[in-house]
Amino acid sequence: MKKAELALREEIIARCREMNSSGINQGTSGNISVRFEDKMLISPSAIPYDQMTPEMIASVGLEDTSGRYEGPLKPSTEWRFHQKLLRGRPDAGAVVHAHPTYCTTLAIARKEIPSCHYMIAAFGGNNVRCAGYATFGSEELSELAIDAMTDRTACLLANHGMIAIGETLAKAMWRAIELETIAKQYYLSLAIGGPVLLSDAAIDDTHRGFAGYGLQDDAGKEKPKPKPRAAKKPAAKAAAAKTAAAKKPATKATASTKPAAKTAAARKSAAKAATAKKPAAKAATARKPAAKKPAAKAAAAKKPAAAKKPSASKK
Ligand SMILES: [Zn+2]
Numbered sequence: 001m002k003k004a005e006l007a008l009r010e011e012i013i014a015r016c017r018e019m020n021s022s023g024i025n026q027g028t029s030g031n032i033s034v035r036f037e038d039k040m041l042i043s044p045s046a047i048p049y050d051q052m053t054p055e056m057i058a059s060v061g062l063e064d065t066s067g068r069y070e071g072p073l074k075p076s077t078e079w080r081f082h083q084k085l086l087r088g089r090p091d092a093g094a095v096v097h098a099h100p101t102y103c104t105t106l107a108i109a110r111k112e113i114p115s116c117h118y119m120i121a122a123f124g125g126n127n128v129r130c131a132g133y134a135t136f137g138s139e140e141l142s143e144l145a146i147d148a149m150t151d152r153t154a155c156l157l158a159n160h161g162m163i164a165i166g167e168t169l170a171k172a173m174w175r176a177i178e179l180e181t182i183a184k185q186y187y188l189s190l191a192i193g194g195p196v197l198l199s200d201a202a203i204d205d206t207h208r209g210f211a212g213y214g215l216q217d218d219a220g221k222e223k224p225k226p227k228p229r230a231a232k233k234p235a236a237k238a239a240a241a242k243t244a245a246a247k248k249p250a251t252k253a254t255a256s257t258k259p260a261a262k263t264a265a266a267r268k269s270a271a272k273a274a275t276a277k278k279p280a281a282k283a284a285t286a287r288k289p290a291a292k293k294p295a296a297k298a299a300a301a302k303k304p305a306a307a308k309k310p311s312a313s314k315k
Contacts, residue, residue: 001054005041012033012057013052013053016052017049019049019176020049024176025098029161030098031097032094033095034095040079044074055071056071058074060083062083063087078137080142083142085149085163085165089165092165094166096165096172097162099160100179101180102180102183103183104156106183107162110159111156113156113179113186115198116198117185118203121203122210123154123175125203128152128179129155133160149165
């Protein structure tokens, strides 16, 4: 075995264990793959991470969809979407899949994660979509996942979990943990009346900021970026976020209409429609604060549950 391959196998094991230590994993449901030459190295099915050794990591040809593998153990049952992502996305050098609690909770409710925090930009756009449901391990699930990840580096999987990709495994893991963090924050914001979403302009500004910081690159690999820019960015970002927050009240309707869109084109028009709808949403939110203010704590506690129901019925 080549040294480089052995190193990757060892890293897969270390990152599997990191899934446990970071709290994003449940049992052995999480799995990890890495591109190596013309194949993928992938964690085996149903083996506790502390018992995993480098030889146990399965190897599957990137172009071989027959299910053939090399290794003493079967690859993860989700090898199909791992393979499809590594094959079809040049920006994917590694894939992390898990069932972290908050990501999965949102996915059970079939909610995408909207632009509730500037860190949403770490996933390539202004939201993280929730792919439709299909049986675990199925070809259909892999297709739904690929579609939901169009122009994105992560997605939720309905009633299942999440996927994150990265140029390297370090970056894919960083994203997986960030995704669970933002999922938790979004979930909690829903419980206190719903988020105020950031505008597309604010997210665009964040993308530019990330480029300046080198935040999207591996901590270890990234060469130092010009420093003067970094000093300026936070202020600009904060200002942009403030403007966005002031301009754009929560648009719950907007967020929940998006997941329905299937194709990239449909998504674009959905986004346009959403933008067109926004002024109307303003009127709705204008009512909200008035309704909330006099409300006592008990009333506020009742509200989220009542407010959340309608979106669940949207299919
Ligand atoms: Zn899974």
